[in-house]
Amino acid sequence: MASYTTAAILVLPLLALIAQSLLPDTEVFSHLFDTVLLDYVINTVSLILLVIVFCLLIGVPLAFLLANYSFTGSQFFNWGLLLPLAMPSYVMAYIYTDWLEYAGPVQRFLRDVFAWQTKQDYWFFEIRSLFGAAVVLSFVLFPYVYLIVKTAFKEQSQSLTQAATMLGKSPITVFWQVSLPLARPAIAIAASLVAMETLADFAAVSYFAVNTLTTAVYDTWLSYGSLTAASKISVLMLLMVFLFISLERFSRNKQRSYQTSKQAQNKRLTGYRNWLAFSVCMLVLVLAFLLPVIYLAKMAFTYKEQALNSDFFQFGFNSLSLSLIVAFICVVLALVVVIGKRFNQRLAGVMPMRFASSGYAMPGTVLAIAVLIPLTLMDHSLNDYLVSLGQKPIGLIFTGTIFAIIFAYVIRFIAVAIGSVESSYERMPPSLDQASFTLGRNRYITMVKVHFPLLKRGAFTAALLVFIESMKELPAALLLRPFNYDTLATYVFQYVSDEQLELASMAAISIVIAGLLPIILLNRSMERYQH
């Protein structure tokens, strides 16, 4: 019951949106359909595919390397490669376009060195393009692939790879013929996460001047003033999300391997292999994290006087407290729906979980409006009721307070928490439950005595992931925050959107720093998982 109630509350905004989309508004929608919608769909799909491909190209080899080998710096890279998770994508977008566009320092330098005069004198790739956006988004998103696939590689039964090696297969052949096929479900899970993140991104994509369905939603809503047409497009996007979620579940179902074997020691690389491995990891880390962070730090230092004020500490406190609250609520609710599913594996048990996850890919502003619909209704009913009793209205206690932001964030990130808790649940063989039942324990005792201790780590991972995401989350906060309430992210975005990141660089770097500790903890908990 609890899982149905939770899902019902979380799905309210979505239902409101669908209801809105069913209203007639053929004029705007059919105009879009006739003109740009197809381009937007093509852009969106290509962007998602490109980002997935790049993330896999970066994430899978790194995961394989660090799951199986040790080399110079490998202990650091093990968690260091997760660092880009802490980088907000819109900050990365800002920095990379600034560096690589025609007027940026890189091309200016090249022109100086080679005495090129105009654009026609040489070729340089266009950073503000679908390709550029895909590369930079991949820098921020590949850690998901790395994290999930590394775990899968580590869990693979060592006897299989050892057998292959003894049969004289080279490490590369082992990778292609044994490890990779076994890791396929994990790769699919990671890819679907990446796809959903990409779909929901707005700030970064618009920075790259790439028009996607998300852009279209804003266009129709704000330029044409048609919330109905905008909802129709949003629903179209939600269908894509359901596709990704189903794909993920499908792969998970195939991944019925429960923890089995002990982890063997990683093989030590020597000679040029050692340095090659080091260089590859270092290159990725430099491009996806170190360079941007050094650049931010330099800016923050130069503009420290403007940046370090009392507001800054207030926003920092707001961000931290908000993220902690959201992480906590997400984990609790995720446990509720996942446990609901554990005891009811049939469709009826699975549905609440899927519905609860659907907020993940809603573009932030759309989610904000979707949240406003039921919450204002509640606010109005409450106030109307008070007025009817002859009392003074109490005001907008749901939409006018941080309640609205918390609600929106929970809807947006519960999917991350559910994913994490669920995957640790799935590692528990059903025989555990059967054993407990056989011993005469009922569901609740089984849950508390058997499941909870085993779920602790998954729940912890979930909380950390949600925390990091909440620190970076932007568009929903912009619209839903109460008066005089800013988070570090909204503060940074104000300046980013005005192309003056330097003035908010201190706040930007704080978001990154706040993400560091959770990332280190995250890696620890993943590591311990395997031992």
Added chain:
Amino acid sequence: MKWIKSTSAAVLTLMAGSIFASANAEEVNIYSYRQSFLIEPILSKFTEQTGIKTNVVFAKKGLVEKLKKEGQYSPADVLLSSDFSRLMEMTSAGLSQPVNSDVLNKNIPSQFRDVDQHWYALTKRVRNVYASKERMGELTGISYEALAAPEYKGKICMRSSKHPYNIALIASMIAHHGEAQTKTWLEGLKANLARKPQGNDRAQVRAVKEGECDLALGNSYYFGVMQSIPEQKVWADAVNILFPNQDDRGAHVNVSGIAMTKYAPNKDAAVKLMEFLSSEVAQQSYASVNMEYPVNPQVKPSEIVASWGEFKEDTIALSEISKHRKTAIKLLDQLKFDL
């Protein structure tokens, strides 16, 4: 259990803080499309002078929609906008109320306020053409129409055509020339672009400086802002700021402005704020901090802004331009202008 208790206590304190803030002394609640760091210095002057506290929510998108949803219980008293279309959107959705104030009528010339007193402009923002000093020389007599001329092929930069500033300009073209002619003009303009529309107004000037294009569209105040930031001054120094259509109707002018919400709970304070923003003190601030053109004729533009010279403004009514906004957007979609 302790966890839950302390978390819920924290939530409640935070929530209570944001609700009951509004129960105290006199204050005014602002929904702002204008970035808070731009208007904060002006608002703190207001508080200093009147003792009225200001509370701001800034967002680039969706505030009118939020007002719509909140209805009669909305805490917002006024909406500040960086573009007149949002004010019109609010008015036409019935979310505003008329404000009758002698001070506002005295400070703001009639072409810059709504006939029905639903909104008031606060600053003027001209859509200029920036031209490379090096490659365009002392170009004079440019017009928006000329940007579509074949001689400028591959030489023009601009930000997304869907940005409100560009939409307003295109809507004004429709108001003057009709839809068909504007479409032809847009086709020409698109063919002349040096690159896909991108970046903000300042990024266009930077691109001109670096030689990616020779001409760019941009609002006037950015020119002033760039001159005050050492790193960006070199961009500004590489261009001339031109006022288009000086030989005929004048340059296109957009405005930032303010409107009172229909259900404003702090009406008196809101009127005081509106009056203050039109006063000489605040207008001076707009002029010197943001380098915008004040609407109050008593206030002169800042020295830098004045140095760009006098110019003729297009006097077509903003409400007339507003009528053509949707057509403008449709044309942009049809031509896939940004794609």
